[in-house]
Amino acid sequence: MEHDLTFQQIKERVELPELLTHYGYTLKKGESLGRGKWHVFEGDDTLVVFKGRGNDWMYFNSQDDHDKGSVIDWMKNRVNSGRIAGIEPQPGRNVWQTVNELFRAYLKLPEQERPKLELPPLSETAPGERFQSIYTQNCRPLEDTTYLESRGIHKATLQQPQFAGRILNQLHTVQKEGMLAKTFVNTAFPAYHEGRVVGLELKGEGYKGQAPDSEFFRSLWLSNLPESRASHMVVAESALDALSYAQLHPGEKALYASTAGILTQNKVFEMKRVLGEECICGVKAAFDNDTQGHHYDTRLLAGMASEQNPMKVVREHKHLLTVEITATNPAGVQALTNHLKHYNDQAARQYRQVSGESAQAVSQTLRDELISSAKLGPSTYQFHVPMSREALSAFNQGAIQSLSFQHRIEIVKSQGKDWNQDLKQKQMEQVVKRELRPPVKTAEPTPNGERRRGPRLA
Structure with a gap:
């Protein structure tokens, strides 16, 4: 029985452009945008192929943000989709066994049956670099401020040095058959990772989206640093909310950041990198004043917890969040537990006033509203927090007061749903x-x- 090929062997022996050609893709000619950076292949879909770090062949699908990676990822994704003839799941084999057998069969083809391509050499592409040309081609300095002014952002705010060059106009031209071309002007917020632009959040009247191949899972929109040293970072869910906060709080010496609507662990890593690089010691979490915004506060606290009491979100259910804390010194956890007991007592009193239940009765409805905890080991504790603004807020405030964090953290909430609503x-x-x-x-x-x-x- 033959041994399976290792992933490294596959990467070394299979040229992705030739594999694509074997399965019916054709090289798009005259592709000037990425000359020297990537090749474009068209077949069942349109793929951008480039050399990543380590000189490995990589790709991404211009129509599907989830379809990207190495030559192995390309084969695995086609096995799962079943869109290409000859690439489909095999009975009694899992996906990786099927992938391995398909590569083995391809490598066993006679030399004359394996396509050979004469391609111009490609330079190695760092993460985000393939986006840079698209970014610079379609964007202009911010001149049309119509959209931002319609959301209450004053020109005086936009002209502050902190926001210079960090908000752009993106031109998008639509040509319909038999009609004149029409150009739309969007407001664009560049997303940064390690100082490089890797994405573009787009806003317009009645429109919001992102530029193709934007990598929002690990990037942040960032303002410039203030002229004097920044005392803290203000992080909001959108750049519009960050601008609204800045206008509502003039004079703050802050670096403003946006997570573009979602907070991932990779975004927290990037946030910590920026804080360390710029020697900023404080964070103001200015996420929305709704359940998701309070949920993001918890994620941020977990990512910023110090080595004295590491914290992680271990389960995210629709109705319940489970947070695990490891602490050799139980004093902080005990203080948090006492804080949460006070919240539970208050929530129970309010519930009984409304429901008319006696103090001895504890219904399932009430249990679902209370925060519970358990000790899993000598220094490991779990807290089960209902997915509600009140419960999440109580846990987050208790954690800030009781536990240690790598940076000084403050949670600031708008009166309405978000800071732009407050501004308006x-x-x-x-x-x-x-x-x-x-x-x-x-x-x-x-x-x-x-x-x-x-x-x-x-």
């Missing part, structure tokens, strides 16, 4: 206050030359 509410209140201001009396002349007080509009 404040502006509306200012308009109403101005319109309802009582008239100011002015002096009017009288027949004898004296002036008489009369109403005058402000």
Whole structure:
């Protein structure tokens, strides 16, 4: 029985462009955008093929953000999809066994049956570099501020040095058959990873999206550093919320960041890298004031926990979040437990006032609203937190007060759902206050030359 090929053997012996050609893909000619950086192959889908770190062949699917990786990933994804003739699951074999046999069969083909391509050499492409040309080709400096002003962001805010060059206009032209081409101007927020642009968040009136091949799972939108040293980082779910926070809190010496709507562990790693590199010791978590925003607070706290009390989210159920804390010194965990007991007692009292249940009765409905905990070992504790704003907020505030973190962390919440909603509410209140201001009396002349007080509009 033949031994399976190792992944390294496959990468060394299989040229991805030739494998694609064998399965019916054709090299797109005249591809000038990525000349010297990548090749484009068209077949069942459109693939961008390039050389990654270590000179390995890599690819990504321009129509499917999840379809990317090495030559092995390409074969595995085709086995799972069954879209290409000759690549399908085999009875009694799992996906990796099938992948291995397909590569073995390909490598056993006679030399003359394996396609040979004469391709221009490619330079090694660092993560995000393949995006850079697309980014620079389609973007312009921020001139059209219509969208941002419609969301309450003033030009004076956008002209602050912290935001110079960090917000752009992206031009998108649509050509429909028989009609003149129409160009749309979107507001674009570049996403950074290790100082490189690896994505683009796009906003427009009635439109939001991202540029193709954006890598938002590990990147952040970042402002420039303030002119004097930043005392903290303000991180929000969107760049629009970060701008709104900055306008509502003028003068803060902060570095502003956005997670583009989702907080992943890789984004927390990038956040910590930036904090360390720029010697910033504090974080203000300014996520939305809804259940998801409080959930992100918990994820951030877990990622920022110190070595004294490592913390991780071990389970995320629709209705319950399980957080595990390891602490050799139980004092912090005991303080957190006491804080949560106070929350549970208060929640139980409020529930009984509404439901009319006696103090002795504990219904399942009430249990589902309370935070529970368990000790798994000498220094390991688990907390089961209901997925509600109140329970998550209680856990997060208790953790900040009781545990140690790598950076000083503060949770700041908007009054409404998010900071842009707060900004628009404040502006509306200012308009109403101005319109309802009582008239100011002015002096009017009288027949004898004296002036008489009369109403005058402000």
